[in-house]
Amino acid sequence: MAAPNAELTAELAEEEAELADEERMPSSTMTATDVIHQLQTLPPQEVAKVRDWLIEHDEESPELLAAIDQGLRSLEERGARVLTRDELENKVRQWAGKSR
Numbered sequence: 001m002a003a004p005n006a007e008l009t010a011e012l013a014e015e016e017a018e019l020a021d022e023e024r025m026p027s028s029t030m031t032a033t034d035v036i037h038q039l040q041t042l043p044p045q046e047v048a049k050v051r052d053w054l055i056e057h058d059e060e061s062p063e064l065l066a067a068i069d070q071g072l073r074s075l076e077e078r079g080a081r082v083l084t085r086d087e088l089e090n091k092v093r094q095w096a097g098k099s100r
Helices: 004-024 032-039 044-057 062-077 085-098
Strands: none
Touching: none
16 A cells, blocks of 8 residues: 555555646637626626726726826816715705706
Protein backbone atom coordinates (compact mmCIF):
# COMPACT_ATOMS: atom_id res chain seq x y z
CA MET A 1 0.00 0.00 0.00
CA ALA A 2 1.33 3.43 -0.95
CA ALA A 3 1.92 6.11 1.63
CA PRO A 4 -0.89 8.69 1.99
CA ASN A 5 1.36 11.49 0.72
CA ALA A 6 2.29 9.47 -2.36
CA GLU A 7 -1.41 8.87 -3.11
CA LEU A 8 -2.16 12.56 -2.75
CA THR A 9 0.77 13.47 -5.01
CA ALA A 10 -0.45 11.01 -7.63
CA GLU A 11 -3.99 12.42 -7.46
CA LEU A 12 -2.72 15.98 -7.85
CA ALA A 13 -0.56 14.99 -10.82
CA GLU A 14 -3.57 13.33 -12.43
CA GLU A 15 -5.73 16.44 -11.88
CA GLU A 16 -3.01 18.69 -13.32
CA ALA A 17 -2.83 16.46 -16.41
CA GLU A 18 -6.60 16.69 -16.85
CA LEU A 19 -6.50 20.48 -16.53
CA ALA A 20 -3.71 20.65 -19.10
CA ASP A 21 -5.83 18.55 -21.49
CA GLU A 22 -8.80 20.88 -20.96
CA GLU A 23 -6.66 23.93 -21.70
CA ARG A 24 -5.59 22.42 -25.03
CA MET A 25 -9.18 21.70 -26.04
CA PRO A 26 -10.90 24.47 -27.95
CA SER A 27 -13.52 26.00 -25.73
CA SER A 28 -17.02 26.45 -27.02
CA THR A 29 -17.95 30.06 -27.46
CA MET A 30 -21.22 31.55 -26.37
CA THR A 31 -22.94 34.50 -27.93
CA ALA A 32 -24.67 37.22 -25.95
CA THR A 33 -27.97 35.61 -26.97
CA ASP A 34 -26.80 32.28 -25.52
CA VAL A 35 -25.86 33.96 -22.25
CA ILE A 36 -29.20 35.77 -22.07
CA HIS A 37 -31.07 32.51 -22.64
CA GLN A 38 -29.04 30.86 -19.87
CA LEU A 39 -29.72 33.78 -17.52
CA GLN A 40 -33.44 33.33 -18.07
CA THR A 41 -33.18 29.83 -16.57
CA LEU A 42 -31.49 30.99 -13.37
CA PRO A 43 -33.28 31.77 -10.11
CA PRO A 44 -33.54 35.49 -9.28
CA GLN A 45 -30.78 35.31 -6.65
CA GLU A 46 -28.31 33.99 -9.22
CA VAL A 47 -29.33 36.60 -11.79
CA ALA A 48 -28.72 39.25 -9.13
CA LYS A 49 -25.19 37.89 -8.61
CA VAL A 50 -24.51 38.15 -12.34
CA ARG A 51 -25.95 41.68 -12.43
CA ASP A 52 -23.80 42.74 -9.49
CA TRP A 53 -20.71 41.26 -11.15
CA LEU A 54 -21.44 43.09 -14.40
CA ILE A 55 -21.93 46.38 -12.59
CA GLU A 56 -18.72 45.86 -10.63
CA HIS A 57 -16.74 45.09 -13.79
CA ASP A 58 -18.34 47.70 -16.03
CA GLU A 59 -15.70 50.06 -17.34
CA GLU A 60 -16.54 53.57 -18.38
CA SER A 61 -15.41 54.16 -21.92
CA PRO A 62 -13.69 57.40 -22.93
CA GLU A 63 -16.75 58.17 -25.06
CA LEU A 64 -19.07 57.84 -22.06
CA LEU A 65 -16.84 60.03 -19.89
CA ALA A 66 -16.66 62.65 -22.66
CA ALA A 67 -20.46 62.64 -22.98
CA ILE A 68 -20.84 63.09 -19.21
CA ASP A 69 -18.39 66.00 -19.27
CA GLN A 70 -20.26 67.59 -22.16
CA GLY A 71 -23.56 67.24 -20.31
CA LEU A 72 -22.09 68.83 -17.18
CA ARG A 73 -20.69 71.75 -19.21
CA SER A 74 -24.08 72.20 -20.87
CA LEU A 75 -25.80 72.35 -17.48
CA GLU A 76 -23.29 74.90 -16.20
CA GLU A 77 -23.80 77.04 -19.32
CA ARG A 78 -27.55 77.04 -18.67
CA GLY A 79 -27.04 78.17 -15.09
CA ALA A 80 -27.96 74.86 -13.50
CA ARG A 81 -26.90 74.41 -9.92
CA VAL A 82 -26.58 71.61 -7.42
CA LEU A 83 -29.51 71.29 -5.04
CA THR A 84 -29.28 70.29 -1.44
CA ARG A 85 -31.24 67.24 -0.36
CA ASP A 86 -33.85 69.44 1.33
CA GLU A 87 -34.27 71.58 -1.79
CA LEU A 88 -34.69 68.49 -3.92
CA GLU A 89 -37.23 66.96 -1.55
CA ASN A 90 -39.26 70.20 -1.62
CA LYS A 91 -39.19 70.27 -5.42
CA VAL A 92 -40.35 66.66 -5.61
CA ARG A 93 -43.20 67.42 -3.21
CA GLN A 94 -44.19 70.39 -5.38
CA TRP A 95 -44.07 68.31 -8.57
CA ALA A 96 -46.04 65.48 -6.96
CA GLY A 97 -48.66 67.92 -5.73
CA LYS A 98 -49.08 69.38 -9.23
CA SER A 99 -49.69 66.00 -10.81
CA ARG A 100 -52.74 65.23 -8.67
